Amino acid sequence: MPESLVPPGLTYLADNIISKDNILGAGKIKGAEWAKGLNLDRAGETIFFAGCGYQYSNDLESLMSLLRKIDKSAISTEWTMGVAGFQKKLGIDAAGIYRKLTSRGNSGYEPLRAAIKVLDKIGIKPGYLAEEEPCCGGPLYFSGLQKQFSERAQNVYNRLTSKGAREIISIVPSCTYTLRDLLPKYVNGDRLNIRHFCEVIAEMVPSLKLKYPDKVKVTYHDSCQLVRYLGLVKEPRSILSSIENIEFVEPKQTAGVWSTCCGGGGGFEVVFPELSLTLAKNRVKELVATGAEIIITHCPGCMMQLEAGLKELKLDNIKVMDLSEVVAAALGV
Amino acid sequence: MSEFNEYKKEIMDAAHNERISLALTRAIASYRGNVNNALQKFPHTIKLAEDVREIRSKSILQMEKLAQIACEAIESNKGKAYIAKDAGEALAIVQKLVGKNKLIVKGKSITAHEIELQEHLEAWGNQVYETDLGEFIVQQLKQRPMHVLSPAIHVPKEDVAALLSKLSGKDLPPTDIEKMVATARELLRDKFINADIGISGANVVAADVGTIFLIENEGNIRLATTLPPVHIAIIGMDKLVPTLGDAFKLVEVAWRYANYTVPSYVSMTSGPSKTGDIEKVTTYGAHGPKEFHVIFLDNGRTKLAQNSILCEVMYCLGCGGCLYECPVFAVTAGHFGDKRFAGAGAVWAALSGNKEKAAAIAYTCLTCGRCKVRCPMSIDTPAMCLELRKILAEDKSLL
Numbered sequence: 001m002p003e004s005l006v007p008p009g010l011t012y013l014a015d016n017i018i019s020k021d022n023i024l025g026a027g028k029i030k031g032a033e034w035a036k037g038l039n040l041d042r043a044g045e046t047i048f049f050a051g052c053g054y055q056y057s058n059d060l061e062s063l064m065s066l067l068r069k070i071d072k073s074a075i076s077t078e079w080t081m082g083v084a085g086f087q088k089k090l091g092i093d094a095a096g097i098y099r100k101l102t103s104r105g106n107s108g109y110e111p112l113r114a115a116i117k118v119l120d121k122i123g124i125k126p127g128y129l130a131e132e133e134p135c136c137g138g139p140l141y142f143s144g145l146q147k148q149f150s151e152r153a154q155n156v157y158n159r160l161t162s163k164g165a166r167e168i169i170s171i172v173p174s175c176t177y178t179l180r181d182l183l184p185k186y187v188n189g190d191r192l193n194i195r196h197f198c199e200v201i202a203e204m205v206p207s208l209k210l211k212y213p214d215k216v217k218v219t220y221h222d223s224c225q226l227v228r229y230l231g232l233v234k235e236p237r238s239i240l241s242s243i244e245n246i247e248f249v250e251p252k253q254t255a256g257v258w259s260t261c262c263g264g265g266g267g268f269e270v271v272f273p274e275l276s277l278t279l280a281k282n283r284v285k286e287l288v289a290t291g292a293e294i295i296i297t298h299c300p301g302c303m304m305q306l307e308a309g310l311k312e313l314k315l316d317n318i319k320v321m322d323l324s325e326v327v328a329a330a331l332g333v
Numbered sequence: 334m335s336e337f338n339e340y341k342k343e344i345m346d347a348a349h350n351e352r353i354s355l356a357l358t359r360a361i362a363s364y365r366g367n368v369n370n371a372l373q374k375f376p377h378t379i380k381l382a383e384d385v386r387e388i389r390s391k392s393i394l395q396m397e398k399l400a401q402i403a404c405e406a407i408e409s410n411k412g413k414a415y416i417a418k419d420a421g422e423a424l425a426i427v428q429k430l431v432g433k434n435k436l437i438v439k440g441k442s443i444t445a446h447e448i449e450l451q452e453h454l455e456a457w458g459n460q461v462y463e464t465d466l467g468e469f470i471v472q473q474l475k476q477r478p479m480h481v482l483s484p485a486i487h488v489p490k491e492d493v494a495a496l497l498s499k500l501s502g503k504d505l506p507p508t509d510i511e512k513m514v515a516t517a518r519e520l521l522r523d524k525f526i527n528a529d530i531g532i533s534g535a536n537v538v539a540a541d542v543g544t545i546f547l548i549e550n551e552g553n554i555r556l557a558t559t560l561p562p563v564h565i566a567i568i569g570m571d572k573l574v575p576t577l578g579d580a581f582k583l584v585e586v587a588w589r590y591a592n593y594t595v596p597s598y599v600s601m602t603s604g605p606s607k608t609g610d611i612e613k614v615t616t617y618g619a620h621g622p623k624e625f626h627v628i629f630l631d632n633g634r635t636k637l638a639q640n641s642i643l644c645e646v647m648y649c650l651g652c653g654g655c656l657y658e659c660p661v662f663a664v665t666a667g668h669f670g671d672k673r674f675a676g677a678g679a680v681w682a683a684l685s686g687n688k689e690k691a692a693a694i695a696y697t698c699l700t701c702g703r704c705k706v707r708c709p710m711s712i713d714t715p716a717m718c719l720e721l722r723k724i725l726a727e728d729k730s731l732l
Contacts (some may be wrong), residue, residue, distance in 0.1 A: 005692040005725045007337065078338060142700065144722025228702040253365055261660045261701035266715075268699050272341070275348050279660050279699075 008081035009270030028131035034109035043163035044127025051172030053300030057108030111322035138178035153186035173225035202235035219292035222259035223299030264301035280309030336689040347668040382709035399573035406543025410604030412625035420448035433458035440554035441465035442534030464553035479667030539580035571647035590652035655704035676714035
């Protein structure tokens with residue numbers, strides 16, 4: 001395929017999706033590990049879509065950390081990513097080996113587990129396709145590989161609906177947008193209603209007693225996909241402002257639809273690893289200027305970027321939490 | 334990939350240049366304050382912007398017709414009008430009008446940069462002076478503009494002082510900005526007075542009466558287009574709107590989103606200077622130019638109008654708001670771009686035929702969409718970049 005104008009970092013990720021059905025090119029069974037012990041059915045009218053971002057976030061973080069080191073060195077990431085792609089064709093997954101050696105823990109699982117516990121508390125027990133969950137393929141579309149995206153689309157839709165699903169509760173913003181707005185362009189069939197997790201929770205807020213275990217001052221970072229592509233501005237806010245013990249402050253000029261991108265958009269971070277870190281730092285500065293001790297966000301990409309930014313700025317006393325974790329804590333689950 | 338690597342190096346050098354980030358941080362804060370103030374004072378501007386988008390989207394689909402109407406109107410005003418299919422044709426027309434050994438003063442024009450006008454004029458043996466202060470600084474430093482309205486946004490005052498000291502023979506301290514501006518005024522004064530030709534672009538053209546609108550704060554455009562005996566305007570065909578009323582709406586929206594409740598000057602030029610004060614005998618070239626030439630440039634615009642996603646780039650009013658709200662631009666300034674900047678700049682780069690440059694810029698866009706939120710025309714730059722990525726990935730051509 002004539003992909004010479006597509007940056008190698010993006011073709012590397014695209015190849016992972018096409019050949020291994022996830023953005024990292026990892027084994028699928030490892031991915032579904034986050035749901036261990038949650039006893040989710042493998043079928044259902046309502047399905048929870050976990051997506052790649054949270055599940056593989058630790059591995060993605062390792063990969064990004066490696067890419068940033070390379071980006072600063074004399075070796076270009078373009079060359080490296082090109083070599084990585086070439087190696088994979090030979091059956092060697094050097095990047096994968098590096099990842100396995102350096103990845104620390106499974107913190108990406110927490111927002112997913114929290115989401116399931118929250119849904120359970122409000123009476124929703126979704127199914128989960130586990131290792132049979134298809135990758136939504138969104139990064140293909142955003143890389144310009146719309147043709148490859150469209151070639152997978154029907155298969156993605158079929159697999160999603162194969163166990164009787166009518167509604168999907170999705171938590172990764174870009175996956176949600178892909179399933180809701182991009183997939184329908186290329187498939188026959190309109191049986192699926194796609195909702196984002198925070199839409200489901202926001203509806204239930206009036207009937208919930210939400211109290212965070214400690215008194216905290218928090219701010220909220222809107223992910224580009226959630227706020228400008230999905231239009232979910234008030235939902236996270238109605239949730240946060242109804243939690244007792246939370247003092248909610250927002251940055252001036254850069255909240256809601258004006259939220260400044262964390263630098264993790266459209267595959268940017270694999271094309272410009274170092275620059276994406278600069279953008280992450282810039283966003284972190286805007287958020288910490290509010291005086292908040294916790295930055296809440298609702299996107300695995302933003303979480304990874306903001307954590308990297310905080311680390312680079314040596315702000316160890318400020319942490320990043322996903323909205324699902326905050327709600328889970330506020331519900332005592 | 335080597336063009337991409339060169340481009341990435343340029344981007345990263347800019348990102349490492351703290352001066353750029355500092356200059357932009359200040360500019361962004363100032364811009365946001367001014368625009369919020371302007372929109373608060375004149376809240377009708379927001380609805381007006383929606384009307385202007387309607388006008389623009391219709392006009393883009395009838396550029397050729399509007400150009401014909403405008404040409405007829407200008408000629409009936411005793412100006413001369415031309416339609417140039419591409420940069421080559423436009424330059425040929427200019428060369429015929431200018432010749433060589435002329436002193437030329439210029440108002441700021443992105444379209445002139447698009448066709449590399451200065452380089453050609455100088456190659457033909459003419460002397461060209463940019464008169465917009467930012468463009469003048471950038472021209473004299475032999476750099477390229479780094480923002481649509483503030484071309485010298487990246488240049489520290491120390492460098493400006495050094496440049497103006499060298500040009501004037503005076504010793505200018507970098508802390509006295511007023512003195513620097515006064516020096517620039519002095520340096521350019523006699524150029525305005527002695528120039529043979531004044532060249533400008535335009536912000537918008539009202540086709541029905543054949544009137545070009547020029548927005549400015551410095552006053553350099555008035556001088557450049559009034560003092561010399563010949564005024565040549567080079568204008569993209571996308572700048573045409575049907576009526577005078579349309580044009581007034583457009584400029585009001587443009588200057589509000591560009592930072593100003595109202596700019597210092599807006600000039601409407603429709604023909605050469607004339608008088609009938611002596612026995613009602615109409616004579617041309619009274620106090621202003623004797624000749625007024627307008628060149629409407631296509632250069633791919635009519636073809637671009639056929640792509641329903643990419644044509645939006647031509648709705649642009651040139652306010653520069655998108656650049657101030659772009660997280661990447663805040664760190665790299667105009668290095669993220671070519672002749673035009675940021676995500677929208679990728680479309681123009683593609684139009685110029687440079688696929689590799691277009692790809693490099695298109696893949697630098699975060700697709701975050703802040704620009705679209707700021708844009709008075711709601712131009713969907715992320716969608717344009719994604720469309721471009723698709724076209725380039727599939728090795729198709731833009732037109």
